[in-house]
Amino acid sequence: MAVVVTSTFVKPRLMAEAPLRATQDPRWVRWLLTGTALVFLAFFLLLPLVAVFGEALRRGLGAYFAAVGDADALASVKLTLIAALISVPANVVFGVAAAWCIAKYSFRGKSLLITLIDLPFAVSPVISGLIYVLVFGAQGWLGPWLIEHDVKIIFAVPGIVLATTFVTFPFVARELIPLMQAQGSEEEYAAITLGANGWQAFWRVTLPNIKWGLLYGVILCNARAMGEFGAVSVVSGHIRGETNTMPLHVEILYNEYNFVGAFAVASLLALLALVTLVLKSIVEWRHAQAHAA
């Protein structure tokens, strides 16, 4: 599928005889590899995406909107938004603080700290939920105390927020740390010599410089927060209309053989994924532009 502009006056044979540059592959190789890559991606990526929308609309638009507008479905949307609205800002504050101390100062134990921040990525989602059950569950460390004070965390919204926060923990920090390390601290020093205090240096100099990286981290963090399944599944208790996030609601509908309903809610999440990919591409592009300048 390589774009080769062929003039009608030049016979293809002559084109083929043009010597290849050392970094170029013969045309049949280019076609073969591009074709292989596209077929592979079509089967493994595009097909599932198309299947979501296809299945959701199988019974027509009416059934689709009825499924989306269902009260339990709307409750799951609300809970998903709440979980994201708490966990994403929390991880943004953390990511900025972590990146600030790691990028702006030198101290011992820094590389250990960076490794620990990445730790949640290495933990299976199911285990991410399990550990909170071990701390806050009825059998857990704080269980008796929580029951005594009538505080519900597991099988309730706080547990869902905690599990979501855990699985999205590293996203913002790991975008900002390398970015701020690469940018160095000279501009902040300049602001300080001009009389700015620490907050002013941060708000007026640091933040505008990292805004694209921060936004990128927020987009990825949000996508994962809204879509998390395994960890939330463990701590939610699956109470309809109360502790079901959208992915959990998809599971329940699917297990009840309500396929149109399941795929309708799933299609909302797939749309979210597409929006995420588009925003991500835009931010990458803007970021590259800001750097090229």
Next chain:
Amino acid sequence: MSLLRKQHSVLPGFGLSLGFTLAYLGLIVLVPLSAAFLKTAGMSWADFVAAVASPRVMAAYRLSFFASLAAASVNAFFGLIVAWVLVRYAFPGKRIVDALVDLPFALPTAVAGIALTAIYAKNGWVGQWLEPHGVKIAFTEIGVFVALTFIGLPFVVRTLQPVLEELQPEIEEAAASLGANRWQTISRVLLPELFPALLTGFALSFARALGEYGSVVFISGNMPMRTEIVPLLIITKLEQYDYRGATAIAVVMLTASFGLLLLINLIQKWSRRHHRV
């Protein structure tokens, strides 16, 4: 706190930012994680072995390990081709394809799970064509493998892409000017250069596959001894209120994941040294 003594800096906020970072890291990550290890430490050795080495659990380890290995291998092979095509060739729609590679990161795993099942079930989009030939994908080990391939796909591509982009054309031109043909240039010059990144991508994809849950549970059918993956086993034990059993298996998995994380860090350190020529 002597471990964390810093050199003086005129920028304020070190104590505040580090203090908050450590407190948040401790509360959200380290304390809950340690709960798993402490819970298991309270078990007797015999109980622990019984929990983590029963035949059903062993079957799940085998499935998780081999399906993840197969998925990571397929991703390494095709991921290399995809990365190469995206970096080296021009074709219409390339930017869209490039953006689409991240779909498995952005698409919730449960959505991927039911979509893959709809495709590969016996009356599904693809399944209906395979069924008459005796090929079953959904509710078999192959289904597990397909789901794990889906979620691990971006790791190899995204680790290789920047390395490929930074490879200088001069290296290939030098090889060509020394008389190497294109295949020799690729196999003896390019692939060795790419190998550390390929290995990192493979390991990341493998690690992700080991812990994956959402996309697998729908397509696997969850038959004990046959299509039960390790994370599902943890959920099953939890639902039976067997917290100790669930935690014991979790500790085995955590140990494996942290080992992999360490390995990936070592590979990256090694490749950085290797490349600093």
Next chain:
Amino acid sequence: MSIHVSNIHKSFGAFTALGGVDLNVPAGKLVALLGPSGSGKTTLLRIIAGLDEPDFGSGRIAFHGEDVTRVPAGKRKVGFVFQHYALFRHMTVFENIAFGLNVRPRRDRPPASDIADRVHRLLKLVQLEGLDARFPSQLSGGQRQRVALARALAVEPKVLLLDEPFGALDAKVRKELRRWLRRFHEEIQLTTLFVTHDQEEALEIADEVVIMNQAKIEQVGTPQEVYDRPATPFVYQFLGNVNVLRAPALAPAVTPGGPALVRDGHIYVRPHDIAISPFVAGAGGVEAEIHGIHAAGPQARLSLEQLPGRELIEVELSRSELVGLDLKLYDRVNLRLRRSHCFSEDYAI
């Protein structure tokens, strides 16, 4: 406003960046901190600005007799120009220059119209009128440099500190800008200390040159003083070319009025401080043989071998002088040292 620095120590781990440095910068002067990289000059500048702190318990920094050692960087009233300018890339030229005024607490902040006036005055001063809406990325290196200078001056600093102000510029802009800086300094009369590793730059524009090496100050003086009367072998070698000759070999050669000879010492003599004349037996001076003549450029350069000792000597002379002497390869000549220095040890550089 003068700067007084006394007994500053600074180490980074095992590396000593400053080992007890004392320095006075007289008010209104343009002073260069000159030295090779790693000599501690930038560290000293940053400590004066308050961007780094001296080692615990060491040293004192005073501006016009007022101790500022404990005063934070933002309150020292120094203008600091960074080597790579550190302009705020997301702000326009105007916003960059106004930054120091805009971050003041409301009660000390001039009204917006005053700020705009001051920014425009500064833009005029650094000859960048009309560029106030540009972003740093749209400016040339020399223009960025001057924006950085204007930004530092906007807060009306008492002293101006510049870190390698011309380091990131190409050779031609460098020369223009340093002459401009000299004129600019005469205009504003602000105590200015700048760091450089380029001896030509320091000697050309500074009132006073401070030469640093290996965490210590080697010599302080006017450009002429440090060039003509280097205090140490390091200064001799760092400022321009020099022949280093073992003293005993030259014992008969040194003319009366030259330095008293020290046994096992070394004689330092600049290539243009050697007079050359056709060989006459018994004429005294150093006998040498010409091994190379390089006549490209305004000055001719001869490489010679001293006859008994086989030491290499370089001599510079004008081209007309060379023509007048009618010298050829392998001619024997007499050398006389017009001005030389004798140090008792050979310093490694």
